[in-house]
Amino acid sequence: MSPNGGYVLWLTGLSGAGKSTIAGLVSDELETRSVLVERLDGDIVREHLSKGLGFSKEDRDTNIARIGWVASRLARAGAAVVVSAISPYDQARRRARALTEEHAPFIEIWVATSLEECARRDPKGLYRKAYSGELAEFTGVSDPYEEPDDAELRIETEGRSPEQCAGQVLAKLVELGLLAEEVAA
Numbered sequence: 407m408s409p410n411g412g413y414v415l416w417l418t419g420l421s422g423a424g425k426s427t428i429a430g431l432v433s434d435e436l437e438t439r440s441v442l443v444e445r446l447d448g449d450i451v452r453e454h455l456s457k458g459l460g461f462s463k464e465d466r467d468t469n470i471a472r473i474g475w476v477a478s479r480l481a482r483a484g485a486a487v488v489v490s491a492i493s494p495y496d497q498a499r500r501r502a503r504a505l506t507e508e509h510a511p512f513i514e515i516w517v518a519t520s521l522e523e524c525a526r527r528d529p530k531g532l533y534r535k536a537y538s539g540e541l542a543e544f545t546g547v548s549d550p551y552e553e554p555d556d557a558e559l560r561i562e563t564e565g566r567s568p569e570q571c572a573g574q575v576l577a578k579l580v581e582l583g584l585l586a587e588e589v590a591a
């Protein structure tokens with residue numbers, strides 16, 4: 407554990423997998439337990455830190471490198487950093503892990519919702535646009551998603567509620583000694 411108790415919780419998965427939903431529930435529960443939490447959500451980061459970046463491999467790598475760098479610094483300062491970003495490339499995730507692990511634990515959570523289910527949910531209407539060709543370089547459709555083989559936890563969201571999935575993340579934190587045992591959210 408880092409001297410300050412910080413860590414990075416990194417949620418990766420397809421668009422619509424449930425990363426932001428689960429990250430929100432986990433963050434709320436951590437805050438209820440008086441943990442210092444900072445969230446880095448892909449959509450928000452792209453409005454600020456990564457404004458102007460697109461979805462080429464180079465820009466995606468730059469985006470993830472920035473998130474990884476900020477996350478590692480915040481974790482070093484003692485925050486529980488909850489990242490929710492597609493982060494489709496294995497090497498970029500590994501770099502974020504290596505940077506963080508110089509100072510603090512890195513817990514990778516693969517929100518492993520199937521492409522079919524994500525496209526069915528389509529909360530932002532992006533799959534419809536991707537399949538109609540209106541939107542290029544869309545992860546899972548016209549851009550790769552490299553499945554993690556080193557994730558600390560793989561979550562199946564199909565047939566489970568967001569609250570159940572958040573509970574699995576909190577249980578993993580307890581198991582890793584990063585959170586005191588309490589009745590889960």
Ligand SMILES: Nc1ncnc2c1ncn2[C@@H]1O[C@H](COP(=O)(O)OP(=O)(O)OP(=O)(O)O)[C@@H](O)[C@H]1O
Pocket residue numbers: 419420421422423424425426427428448449490491492527529530562563564566567568569571
């Ligand atoms: N078990 C579950 N966990 C999380 N989300 C779920 C679950 N079951 C259904 N959903 C629904 O799936 C959708 C997930 O959307 P969300 O915005 O969280 O995805 P995301 O992974 O952050 O996508 P993006 O990469 O586009 O930001 C929401 O509408 C949510 O209500």
Ligand SMILES: [Mg+2]
Pocket residue numbers: 425426427447448449490
């Ligand atoms: Mg999201």
